[in-house]
Amino acid sequence: MNRSRISARDLVDECVAALVVRPGRTCLTALGVVLGIGTFVSVVGLAATASGQIGERFDVLAATTVLASDGREDLGERFPIPPDADARARSLNGVRAAGSLWTVRQPGLGLEGAPTTDQPVTLDLMAVSAGAWEALQPRVVEGRTYDEVADAAGLHVAVLGSSAAVRLGISTLETRPAITIDDVPFTVVGVVDDVVRSPEVLLAVSIPRGTAEAIWGQPQPNAAATEVVSTDPGAATQVADELPYALSPEAPGSLRVTPPPDPRTLRDSVAGDLNTLFVVLALVCLLVGAVGIANTTLVAVLERTSEIGLRRALGATPHQVATQVMVESATLGGLGGLVGTSVGVVVVVTVSTVREWTAVMSPLLTFGAPGVGVLIGTLAGLYPALRAARIEPSQALRQ
Amino acid sequence: MNPEVPTVELVGVSLTYAGPPVVAALHDVDLRLRRNEYVAVVGPSGSGKSTLLNILGLLDRPTGGTFRLSGIDVSTLPEADRAALRGERIGFVFQSFHLLEHRTAVENLLVATLYRPTKVGRADRVARAEQVLTRVGMRERMYARPAQLSGGERQRVAIARALMNAPDLLLCDEPTGNLDSVNAAKVLALIDEVHQAGQTVVVITHDPVVAARAERRIAITDGSVTESG
Numbered sequence: 001m002n003r004s005r006i007s008a009r010d011l012v013d014e015c016v017a018a019l020v021v022r023p024g025r026t027c028l029t030a031l032g033v034v035l036g037i038g039t040f041v042s043v044v045g046l047a048a049t050a051s052g053q054i055g056e057r058f059d060v061l062a063a064t065t066v067l068a069s070d071g072r073e074d075l076g077e078r079f080p081i082p083p084d085a086d087a088r089a090r091s092l093n094g095v096r097a098a099g100s101l102w103t104v105r106q107p108g109l110g111l112e113g114a115p116t117t118d119q120p121v122t123l124d125l126m127a128v129s130a131g132a133w134e135a136l137q138p139r140v141v142e143g144r145t146y147d148e149v150a151d152a153a154g155l156h157v158a159v160l161g162s163s164a165a166v167r168l169g170i171s172t173l174e175t176r177p178a179i180t181i182d183d184v185p186f187t188v189v190g191v192v193d194d195v196v197r198s199p200e201v202l203l204a205v206s207i208p209r210g211t212a213e214a215i216w217g218q219p220q221p222n223a224a225a226t227e228v229v230s231t232d233p234g235a236a237t238q239v240a241d242e243l244p245y246a247l248s249p250e251a252p253g254s255l256r257v258t259p260p261p262d263p264r265t266l267r268d269s270v271a272g273d274l275n276t277l278f279v280v281l282a283l284v285c286l287l288v289g290a291v292g293i294a295n296t297t298l299v300a301v302l303e304r305t306s307e308i309g310l311r312r313a314l315g316a317t318p319h320q321v322a323t324q325v326m327v328e329s330a331t332l333g334g335l336g337g338l339v340g341t342s343v344g345v346v347v348v349v350t351v352s353t354v355r356e357w358t359a360v361m362s363p364l365l366t367f368g369a370p371g372v373g374v375l376i377g378t379l380a381g382l383y384p385a386l387r388a389a390r391i392e393p394s395q396a397l398r399q
Numbered sequence: 400m401n402p403e404v405p406t407v408e409l410v411g412v413s414l415t416y417a418g419p420p421v422v423a424a425l426h427d428v429d430l431r432l433r434r435n436e437y438v439a440v441v442g443p444s445g446s447g448k449s450t451l452l453n454i455l456g457l458l459d460r461p462t463g464g465t466f467r468l469s470g471i472d473v474s475t476l477p478e479a480d481r482a483a484l485r486g487e488r489i490g491f492v493f494q495s496f497h498l499l500e501h502r503t504a505v506e507n508l509l510v511a512t513l514y515r516p517t518k519v520g521r522a523d524r525v526a527r528a529e530q531v532l533t534r535v536g537m538r539e540r541m542y543a544r545p546a547q548l549s550g551g552e553r554q555r556v557a558i559a560r561a562l563m564n565a566p567d568l569l570l571c572d573e574p575t576g577n578l579d580s581v582n583a584a585k586v587l588a589l590i591d592e593v594h595q596a597g598q599t600v601v602v603i604t605h606d607p608v609v610a611a612r613a614e615r616r617i618a619i620t621d622g623s624v625t626e627s628g
Contacts, residue, residue: 002483002516002517003479003480003482003483003516004479004482004483004486004514004515004516005514005516005518006513006514007518010513014513017501017502021501306497307497307499309497310497310499310510311510311513311514312458312482312485313456313458313485313491313497314485314486314491314510314511314513314514315482315483315485315486315487315513315514315515316482316486316513316514317478317479317482317514318478319479320514393458394449394453394458394459397458397493397497398449
């Protein structure tokens with residue numbers, strides 16, 4: 001005997017007809033899935049985009065910077081940066097430039113700008129070797145930095161950070177301004193900006209290392225002497241391993257070396273933190289959406305008991321009734337997933353545009369998310385479909 | 400189909416609801432309906448008229464006895480086969496119409512064709528729906544929704560839906576119960592026409608006027624056929 005069957009097209013037509021009858025309810029029901037999928041797509045997209053930015057910035061600067069401090073306070077050991085530290089560091093493979101710097105800390109150290117200020121100004125005084133300027137790669141606003149000749153000769157020249165120049169009232173070098181440090185005159189030869197590798201230089205007066213040692217001696221224990229090393233891309237980790245032995249072969253452990261973090265680890269860590277937090281949030285939203293669909297579909301089944309009875313009287317099997325309910329529920333989930341994915345993409349693109357980032361989204365995410373909506377709708381429709389299939393037509397038709 | 404084969408043949412049919420409480424809704428009913436017969440089933444409320452209609456319409460399964468529909472023993476058929484038979488060979492007309500409110504008249508008729516085992520193209524189904532609506536005098540209102548139709552018009556659309564698949568048996572449950580006398584008369588006239596065109600018709604009613612139009616009246620009391628003639 002031939003069995004009842006409904007064509008796929010008729011089934012879809014019936015589902016669409018059922019959904020458009022109550023557009024308001026359909027939209028509100030799908031809203032839960034829209035929020036869930038939208039949050040999911042936004043979170044994963046933004047996490048991927050943000051980690052991409054972290055990687056991009058990291059690759060430019062941090063991956064080529066190694067810092068070695070003059071001691072490990074946690075071990076109670078201090079080992080000053082040796083006088084020939086720059087040459088030792090530059091001897092390592094992969095090192096492009098290296099230089100040392102520290103803060104000259106002398107009680108009562110006074111700085112005076114000339115001629116516009118006559119009052120002492122409190123600024124840090126830093127001893128910066130000529131090689132350090134090459135490693136720091138500052139943007140020279142005016143003038144120049146000093147070279148190794150000035151360093152070796154102990155010349156009384158100074159380079160000002162841009163903020164320090166403002167504090168000292170020096171706006172131009174055309175007048176060949178001078179400053180006095182402890183009544184010792186120094187000629188300002190340059191003003192620098194954008195010293196990303198050592199931003200404290202911006203607020204300091206920098207003088208050659210040789211000059212500082214000649215006047216104030218070796219760095220004090222609290223001087224935070226640092227060897228700044230600029231490396232070739234990809235060489236930083238290797239340089240960080242070798243640097244303690246080059247600078248202090250007799251006690252390499254006394255130097256505190258700061259290698260660049262592994263960019264993949266950093267990116268994964270940031271993305272992982274974001275993903276874990278917000279994906280949980282998105283899953284909660286999806287669960288709420290699924291419960292919403294299940295609840296609304298169940299209510300619809302109860303409201304349509306009479307219609308279900310009629311369909312059974314017209315030849316529908318319990319299985320066909322259940323299938324129709326499931327397809328309606330899956331369609332709701334799919335619609336929610338489609339709109340939610342669109343919303344998520346818009347959010348990611350908008351945030352990326354505002355923050356001047358490059359939006360990064362996996363095709364798997366954008367094309368797969370609507371499928372997740374369909375899956376959620378299908379699962380949410382299981383129980384209402386079961387209830388619909390169990391409706392007895394003779395009882396339903398009495399309503 | 401062999402015209403000698405009765406459309407309906409019930410032998411010792413019973414239906415007992417397991418409960419609790421256990422209710423014997425029908426017991427030991429014998430009934431034979433010839434092709435093209437017009438039968439009215441009468442009886443007071445709770446007598447078992449609707450139970451008999453549900454069994455005849457394959458909506459309920461008897462707990463005892465044998466039921467042959469057009470020669471096919473449907474008592475023991477699986478539900479899927481009963482559903483297919485129900486869709487193809489039985490037409491229902493209900494007191495409360497059971498039209499889908501958000502569909503037009505023609506769309507309501509098309510719903511009757513959705514589950515047929517034999518598939519027909521949509522254009523042919525629409526053509527068939529137009530033909531049946533014309534037959535019941537509703538061709539001009541084919542795009543009207545139920546809310547735009549009078550009670551009599553709704554019942555005519557419901558009759559058209561029942562006739563869509565050219566059933567062997569037309570079951571009418573209180574077809575004029577929700578209609579005024581004018582519309583009731585029109586609907587009864589339409590049922591007469593359908594019968595005269597060769598359709599086997601069973602009308603469940605407690606209205607003597609409606610029952611009087613049938614060729615044969617069957618009285619049911621307390622689940623048993625008490626009078627048949």
